[in-house]
Amino acid sequence: ETGVTQTPRHLVMGMTNKKSLKCEQHLGHNAMYWYKQSAKKPLELMFVYNFKEQTENNSVPSRFSPECPNSSHLFLHLHTLQPEDSALYLCASSRDGTRGPDTQYFGPGTRLTVL
């Protein structure tokens, strides 16, 4: 279970802070994803990158800013968050998000608490 790693695993931040979540995949994949998992709600896709290009932005507020410098790394920059943004943020990767069954492999997540 070390194919997709995420740091930090836990993060507590105030509404005025700026922080970043990091995801790294060691699987040689070309597609990477950010999901938000809130209590009692289905996983929500936030962003998709395929070959470093953003291909999906699921109407995510601008206080979440993704960055994908290469196919192995994905960041989620956070600023002026709201308490309702507290959730588990999951990163995933897949071989090629544009074709085939393309199984997604997930990281362990970052548990974010916004005070």
Place this chain on the structure above:
Amino acid sequence: AQTVTQSQPEMSVQEAETVTLSCTYDTSESDYYLFWYKQPPSRQMILVIRQEAYKQQNATENRFSVNFQKAAKSFSLKISDSQLGDAAMYFCAYRDLIQGAQKLVFGQGTRLTINP
């Protein structure tokens, strides 16, 4: 828009017995993929099984099998000989076959408890 519904928020089963988790979905597409993912308490989501809609044969992976009813848009997961390690949240997910489509749509999840 596609939707996925898991109507059982929680299920429990005795160890070594069989349990079936339900999933229904809504789509106007004829070709697509369906998945069951497992999220143990340690939180890392892993794939359990997947099904291509154009294949009539139900997928199986060891103790895990699906009952895919395309006309009814139903995709249930059967776990045979349940083990303590099967305790987890189980998510059903849907994905279009359309080239370029990368979106996985998840259900709300079913929490499975295994009673020793």
